[in-house]
Amino acid sequence: MKPESLDFAPPAVLRILAGLAVLVGLVVTSTQAADSGPQRHAEGAYDVASASYVVVRGDDLDAIAERFGVDVAELKTLNNLQTDRIGAGQTLVFSPPTPAPVKPETVNTTQSAPADELKSITEEAYLYGFPMIVGYDVIHQYFIDHDSGQFKAPINTLHNEARVYTPKDTGISTPNSDTPYSMAFLDLRAEPWVLCMPNIDKGRYYEVQLIDLYSNNYGYIGSRTTGNGDGCYMVAGPDWHGQTPDTIKKAFRSETQFSLVVYRTQLFDAADMDNVKKVQAAYIVQPLSAFTGGPTPPPAPKVNWLPFKPEAFTTEFAEYLGFLLQFAPATGTAAVEKPMRERFAKIGVGPESSGALMTPPMKEAMGEAMKAALAKIGQTAENVGKDVNGWHIGAAAGDRAF
Secondary structure (H helix, E strand, O other): OOHHHHHOOOHHHHOHHHHHHHHHHHHHHHHHHHOOOOOOOOOOOEEOOOOEEEOOOOOOHHHHHHHOOOOHHHHHHHOOOOOOOOOOOOEEEOOOOOOOOOOHHHOOOHHHOOHHHHHHHHHHHHHHHHHHHHHHHHHHHHHHOOOOOOOOOOOOOOEEOOOOOOOOOOOOOOOOOOOOEEEEEEEOOOOOEEEEEOOOOOOOOEEEEEEEOOOOEEEEEEOOOOOOOOEEEEEEOOOOOOOOOOOOOEEEEOOOOEEEEEEEEOOOOHHHHHHHHHHHHOOEEEEHHHHHOOOOOOOOOOOOOOOOOHHHHOOOHHHHHHHHHOOOOOOHHHHHHHHHHHHHHOOOOOOOOOOOOOOHHHHHHHHHHHHHHHHHHHHHHHOOOEEEOOEEEOOOOOOOOO
């Protein structure tokens, strides 16, 4: 990864330390709410898979019902109890069996995973999905939510910022002040997109960073990689199998069906802004069919984008990650993810997940796993980079092989 890219990518790492305390607080609140029963009662062992609890001395039905979020009457019905009397060592079921799903692909698999496995998989999924969700926060503000206060342009539209960023630009953490931005969010499902660059003076640095929904930087165009000469470059999605035109200098393959494209054009001083504007105005972004003059393919289906909420990091984490994974097929170079995706399905995370209907103990196990994952993220963020001549230099992201 190029050092200049630390301003924009990965937002998932640069925003961790600032938001870690808030996120941990949210997870703790969620976990405590799931198990808010009196601490002197209902402290026996429970099994997540079978939704059962072993009564210990001092327990009563009120305490057990409160701990597991059910009514006493429901608890008695589930266990065929005629009275309120229970004894130590007795096993009680606190949740009814899960109804058989209509479609096999929407099976709620969380209840099939033991507590320890549930925690392990959840921690792995959270570490995996955290950058994707933070990235989605930025994308949603810039390209989807017109009322976000940070909106730039609709999807598939290049937006030029002929100015330097200020503290009012809160979508990303540490924007540069000497490289005005241009950016676009490209839908690669129907066809590839072509990015054409003008001839730029060799004394002026510029770059175009290609970022997929995983938050991987899968390619760069610009001074350090392809040079300052003019040329056209193609960005294709994971499902495209066509031929690259001879007039394309280089083709890049995104592992996800949507891609963020971020341009940086060097600004020498305030008087240089008009020159930056001329360079930005010469950047061209167009679909492959427009570039070649060929037929326009049918449009891709409309996406019902999820409104971004803080709960994406806590109680609705599985829903948001599953939503994003529908645009990230485990094919091509991403096929290495298949075993991991199969593990995630055990906790209800995946493109076909209908959402997990979890009992309070399941939520508790997942909350503990999220806290553990956040602690690891914070520790990693604090140790990114090294000190060189008084400067802290670090690379916190890159391509899949990084």
